[in-house]
Every structure is written in structure tokens, then in C-alpha cells.
Amino acid sequence: MGIKIILDNCTGCKKCMTGCPFGEIEVIEKKALVKEGCTLCGACQEACEFEAIEVDRPALQSTADLGKYRGVFVFAEQHDGELRSCTLELLGAGRRLADRLGQELAAVLLGDEVEGLWQNLVAHGADKVYLADHPTLGLYQTESYAAVLTAVISKYMPSIFLFGATTTGRDLAPRLASRVNTGLTADCTSLEIEAETGLLLQTRPAWGGNIMATIKTANDRPQMATVRPNVMKKPTPDTGREGEIIPIPVSLDPKGIKARVVEVIKNHDWSVQIEEAEIVVAGGRGLQNAENFEVIESLAKTLGAAVGASRPVVDSGWKAHSHQVGQTGKTVQPKIYIACGISGAVQHRVGMESADMIIAINKDPDAPIMQIADYAVVGDLFQVVPELVKELKSRRKKGESAI
Amino acid sequence: MRIVVCIKQVPDIAEMEKMETDPETGNIIREGLPAILNPFDEYAMEEAVSWKERNGDEVIAVTMGPPQAEDALIKCLSMGADQAILLSDRQFAGSDTIATTWTLAGAIRKIGDVDLVLCGQQAIDGDTAQVGPMLAENLHIPQITYVSRLVLEGKYITTTREVEDGYEVVRCKLPALVTVVKGINIPRVPTYNSLSEAMDKEIPVWGAEDLDIEKDRLGLPGSPTAVTRVWTPESRSQGQVLRGEPSELAKQLAEVLLNPLQN
Numbered sequence: 001m002g003i004k005i006i007l008d009n010c011t012g013c014k015k016c017m018t019g020c021p022f023g024e025i026e027v028i029e030k031k032a033l034v035k036e037g038c039t040l041c042g043a044c045q046e047a048c049e050f051e052a053i054e055v056d057r058p059a060l061q062s063t064a065d066l067g068k069y070r071g072v073f074v075f076a077e078q079h080d081g082e083l084r085s086c087t088l089e090l091l092g093a094g095r096r097l098a099d100r101l102g103q104e105l106a107a108v109l110l111g112d113e114v115e116g117l118w119q120n121l122v123a124h125g126a127d128k129v130y131l132a133d134h135p136t137l138g139l140y141q142t143e144s145y146a147a148v149l150t151a152v153i154s155k156y157m158p159s160i161f162l163f164g165a166t167t168t169g170r171d172l173a174p175r176l177a178s179r180v181n182t183g184l185t186a187d188c189t190s191l192e193i194e195a196e197t198g199l200l201l202q203t204r205p206a207w208g209g210n211i212m213a214t215i216k217t218a219n220d221r222p223q224m225a226t227v228r229p230n231v232m233k234k235p236t237p238d239t240g241r242e243g244e245i246i247p248i249p250v251s252l253d254p255k256g257i258k259a260r261v262v263e264v265i266k267n268h269d270w271s272v273q274i275e276e277a278e279i280v281v282a283g284g285r286g287l288q289n290a291e292n293f294e295v296i297e298s299l300a301k302t303l304g305a306a307v308g309a310s311r312p313v314v315d316s317g318w319k320a321h322s323h324q325v326g327q328t329g330k331t332v333q334p335k336i337y338i339a340c341g342i343s344g345a346v347q348h349r350v351g352m353e354s355a356d357m358i359i360a361i362n363k364d365p366d367a368p369i370m371q372i373a374d375y376a377v378v379g380d381l382f383q384v385v386p387e388l389v390k391e392l393k394s395r396r397k398k399g400e401s402a403i
Numbered sequence: 404m405r406i407v408v409c410i411k412q413v414p415d416i417a418e419m420e421k422m423e424t425d426p427e428t429g430n431i432i433r434e435g436l437p438a439i440l441n442p443f444d445e446y447a448m449e450e451a452v453s454w455k456e457r458n459g460d461e462v463i464a465v466t467m468g469p470p471q472a473e474d475a476l477i478k479c480l481s482m483g484a485d486q487a488i489l490l491s492d493r494q495f496a497g498s499d500t501i502a503t504t505w506t507l508a509g510a511i512r513k514i515g516d517v518d519l520v521l522c523g524q525q526a527i528d529g530d531t532a533q534v535g536p537m538l539a540e541n542l543h544i545p546q547i548t549y550v551s552r553l554v555l556e557g558k559y560i561t562t563t564r565e566v567e568d569g570y571e572v573v574r575c576k577l578p579a580l581v582t583v584v585k586g587i588n589i590p591r592v593p594t595y596n597s598l599s600e601a602m603d604k605e606i607p608v609w610g611a612e613d614l615d616i617e618k619d620r621l622g623l624p625g626s627p628t629a630v631t632r633v634w635t636p637e638s639r640s641q642g643q644v645l646r647g648e649p650s651e652l653a654k655q656l657a658e659v660l661l662n663p664l665q666n
């Protein structure tokens with residue numbers, strides 16, 4: 001491993017200086033000079049427009065080095081200073097793996113003024129929290145996050161690194177895996193340690209859930225995986241747990257980032273967050289038109305559920321694409337999935353078949369969705385759903401309902 | 404401006420039940436399955452071609468796959484790609500996402516002067532969404548994933564990136580790689596004429612020898628991950644069928660919903 005400046009190509013433009021998150025590169029007499037603290041994070045190579053920097057990371061590490069990689073690391077995803085629920089789920093899964101290996105569990109936390117979150121990470125199982133706190137890290141941007149995490153991998157050499165399979169995790173983890181040249185498995189639903197080898201067994205659905213595959217990364221480190229939200233159990237927090245916080249000093253210049261987030265627009269309609277919801281109420285062609293979706297929304301509101309839609313509904317413009325469940329939409333794994341007026345073509349089923357419980361409401365008892373439902377309700381959704389809303393509300397009044 | 408669209412031929416999901424896996428490698432045997440252009444890649448193709456129509460850009464479709472993946476490239480040509488290149492070689496076989504990226508990056512470097520690389524957000528067979536970001540890293544260019552709106556203005560792109568709780572506007576100087584979601588456009592349906600013209604076009608095939616990549620980066624040897632076991636999960640079966648008056652059904656469902664753990 002090493003870094004080389006190709007002096008003939010270097011123009012002294014200082015883009016690498018701006019790009020380095022650690023202030024470890026300088027331009028002296030119009031040529032870049034790498035300082036001793038270089039973490040080989042690769043940010044300067046990304047920043048350079050003249051192919052004047054080469055960072056050498058051999059693809060195939062010798063198996064003798066693998067033992068040097070120790071510990072289970074979890075990327076602690078936070079948005080606006082709040083931890084994503086999948087982060088806590090990852091800590092639960094990571095704790096189990098770390099105990100099995102007899103190694104440490106560390107959380108890696110990046111953000112702007114997020115130090116206050118570290119105790120919560122420890123309470124949920126982390127032994128150590130690596131913290132990079134900087135205004136430029138306030139928003140997730142691929143380049144800055146990838147640079148800091150590459151440095152963490154180079155310096156602390158984890159054996160396993162886990163991410164939530166969110167839009168952030170699925171953007172960041174492959175970028176990072178490619179930079180350090182290691183294996184990455186997407187959307188895992190189960191993680192185990194192989195008894196004989198101590199390797200991470202990563203199980204994921206493939207081919208739309210028709211197949212399960214167990215995958216391992218035998219000769220490269222870290223073994224990286226993204227984990228589907230809602231699958232792993234959140235651990236019970238123990239506020240008495242002790243842990244250590246280790247700051248990672250960074251000096252990021254926002255000007256060094258090429259793909260820049262210039263605006264963030266929040267959708268305050270939580271009903272669209274179908275991937276993380278515990279209950280999803282979804283509507284299909286049986287709704288007949290956009291206005292009738294109110295029936296679905298009223299049930300979702302009563303249950304505190306998110307609203308899903310089948311493809312025909314989205315293609316007809318009754319619901320935005322962000323609500324679509326299935327092959328060309330989102331894959332969801334809620335505790336309860338309520339399918340109303342959805343026939344259940346395979347393209348839809350692959351997006352929801354992993355739900356813990358499926359309730360289908362359909363006039364047609366032979367519809368494919370009814371064949372996989374735990375509760376196949378034969379009836380007219382326009383009658384059954386409003387009745388159900390009424391029933392739930394009256395029970396809530398009587399104080400019977402926790403939901 | 405030169406746009407490369409990376410596409411994949413995938414099996415038609417409706418035919419999934421019929422497929423087999425190689426008991427030794429655990430890899431999927433694709434022969435005999437009806438194949439289609441990955442639906443997400445159709446959106447990437449449409450996006451590229453619609454910009455070509457406005458700005459006169461050059462659009463090149465690239466795929467790595469077996470010889471029959473040519474069919475997916477013919478579809479890209481019929482949608483309006485100027486050129487299509489098939490990366491096919493026994494040495495590419497067994498590639499995981501990272502090895503695939505090395506091959507695609509080799510081809511993009513060989514094409515040269517590429518301003519924008521477009522990919523679908525993911526392929527419907529693997530669903531990993533990894534090739535886009537890995538390819539961007541390999542090419543040392545920025546990436547913007549899950550894009551539902553793309554605007555090209557000279558040497559800059561402005562994109563709308565879909566995230567869980569809303570969206571972000573991301574601006575970036577080219578060259579860059581963008582992966583697109585379904586909502587970005589409505590792909591055109593090729594006409595009979597465009598299809599027959601596409602079938603007459605020559606599709607060059609590039610093998611490992613044509614690309615400047617070390618051999619140990621390709622195919623199975625270049626893949627850090629290995630599938631060790633593949634199985635078919637037990638398919639879900641029907642539970643209880645509930646029939647009756649709507650008010651009765653509502654009562655039963657309320658029980659289920661309020662006490663989910665007991666069921």
C-alpha cells in the first residue's frame with residue numbers, strides 16, 4: 001500500500017489539498033507533497049483532475065494478513081442528529097457476531113455536532129464509538145463519508161463492517177468496498193459466524209426472494225454487508241454499559257466535494273416511508289381510482305402505518321412511485337402487510353413476501369395474493385376497510401388498543 | 404457529449420420457478436430462461452436518448468454478459484443508442500459485482516472521453532444496486548444514486564435524488580455516474596422500423612484481451628465474494644380464510660391487528 005505523486009502530471013492546482021479530509025497533503029513549489037499522517041483514504045485521488053495521484057491498494061491481500069483484521073464495525077447512520085432505527089438493529093446483530101468471535105463491537109459515527117449520540121450507541125451494545133464530527137459531515141455526501149470511512153478501515157482494520165440497506169448505506173458501502181477492494185453483500189437478512197473458519201456468513205434473498213443465497217468473503221477484509229431494515233431485532237438499551245469514545249480529527253473543505261447536496265426537501269408525509277414502517281397498508285387496482293385511495297389512507301392513519309401501492313396504481317398515476325411495492329418499486333419487510341384490492345402478481349409479491357404477517361382483502365378468493373396470506377379476507381374492500389377503521393377507533397376509545 | 408449506458412440482460416421474473424443452479428459454484432444457470440432488458444435500465448436508456456434528442460449527444464450502450472445478451476443491446480439500439488458494445492468472454496464468467504465493475508470500467512476507459520455514465524438503480528435479478536457506485540469509484544468519478552430527475556447544463560448536472568424522507572438536489576460537474584429510479588421518465592416503445600434497423604447494426608464484442616485489465620481482476624478469480632449455498636425458501640402457504648359480513652370480518656381483523664403477537 002502506498003501513495004505516489006506523478007510529478008509530471010501535477011499542475012500544483014491544490015485540488016488535492018482541498019479534497020484531503022485530514023490535512024495531510026500540501027502543495028509546495030507547485031507540486032503536491034504527501035505528509036506522514038496520510039491514511040490512504042483516496043480523497044486526493046478523487047479530487048485530482050490530472051491523474052497525478054496514484055493510491056495503491058493491492059486487490060488480493062495475502063491470507064497471512066487476514067488475522068490482523070479484528071472487530072465488528074457498524075456504520076451509525078444518523079439524519080439531523082437522530083440515529084436511524086436500523087443503526088440500533090445493526091448494533092444488536094453486530095453485538096452477537098462480536099461476542100461469537102470474542103472481539104470488539106465499534107460504531108462509526110459521522111455528522112455535525114452528533115457527539116451526544118455516543119452514549120446511546122454504547123447503551124445498545126457498542127464497546128467503542130469512533131466519532132468524526134465536522135460541519136461538512138452534517139449532510140450525507142458520498143465523497144466525504146467514503147473518505148473518512150476509508151481512513152477508519154486503513155487505520156483500525158475491522159474484520160467485519162455493517163451498514164443499513166438504506167439509500168445512504170446502499171450508496172456508501174459499494175463505493176467503499178470498491179475503494180478498499182473487498183467483498184460486499186447487499187440486503188442481508190441473516191448474519192452468522194461460520195464455526196470452523198470464523199468467516200461471516202451473509203444470507204440474502206436473490207431473484208426477488210425466490211432464492212436465498214449465503215455468501216462469504218474469504219480472502220479480503222473487511223467483510224462488508226448491508227442489512228435490510230426491520231429484520232434484525234433492536235437490543236434493549238443498557239444505560240449502565242461502559243464504552244469508549246475515540247475522536248477522528250478531520251479537516252474537510254466543502255469545496256473539495258464534487259457531487260454536492262445543494263438542497264434538501266423533507267417529505268413530512270411519513271406514510272411514504274414504507275421500508276421502515278412496522279405496518280404497511282397497500283392498495284391495488286381494486287381501488288378503481290385515485291380518490292378511493294382515501295379508504296386505504298384512513299386505515300393507514302388509524303394504524304400509524306405507511307401506505308403502499310401496486311404497480312398498476314402507480315402507472316395510472318393514483319399514487320407516486322415512492323409508494324410502489326414490488327420489483328420496480330421498493331422491497332418491504334414490515335411486521336404486518338395489509339393488501340387491499342391487490343391481485344398479487346409475482347412482480348408485487350417479490351416486494352412484500354417477507355413480511356411477518358400478510359392480510360389480504362379481496363373479492364376474489366382465488367387471487368394469487370390470497371394464497372400466500374395468513375388471513376385471506378374474502379370481501380369487498382369498500383365495505384370491510386371502513387368497518388375495520390370504525391372497529392379500531394371504537395376499541396381505542398374503550399382503551400383496548402395499544403396501537 | 405458522450406453518454407455510456409450500462410445495461411444488463413436479466414431473466415424474466417415470471418419464469419423464475421424454472422431456473423437451476425450449478426451445484427458446484429452455486430451460480431445460477433441462465434440457459435433456457437426468457438431474457439429481457441433490465442426494466443430499470445430502460446429508464447436509463449430513455450434518459451440518455453431523450454438528452455441526445457435535445458443536445459445531439461452520443462449514446463453508447465454497454466453490457467457484460469453471454470453472447471445472447473446481444474438481444475438486450477438490440478433493444479437499446481432500437482430505442483436510439485448510436486452504438487452498442489458487448490463485453491463477452493469466458494474469463495468474465497462468475498463475476499461478482501466488483502469484478503463486473505472492473506470489466507465495465509475497462510470498457511469505458513477504452514471508449515474514452517465519456518462525460519456521463521448512466522445505470523438503472525439496480526438489476527431485478529440480483530437487486531444489489533452495487534455496480535453503479537462501484538463503477539464510479541473504479542473510474543474515480545462522483546456518483547449520484549436513486550435519481551428521479553436529471554438536468555444537463557453544459558458541463559454540470561443537477562439531479563433530484565430520492566431518499567427515504569424526501570429528496571435532495573445534488574449538483575455535480577461532469578464526468579459523473581448517475582443511477583436512475585423508475586419515476587424519471589416513461590421509456591419509449593421501439594417501433595417495428597427502429598427494431599429492424601437495430602438488428603442490422605453491428606455489435607462489436609470485446610473480450611478480456613481487448614481490455615487493459617489485469618487478469619486476476621476478472622471473473623471468478625477477481626471476485627472477493629463467493630456464493631456458498633443457495634436454496635429455495637419454503638413458499639408461504641395460505642393461513643385462514645375469513646368470510647362473512649363486513650362488520651364481522653372487521654371484528655376478526657381488529658383482533659388480529661391488536662394482538663399480532665398471539666397469532
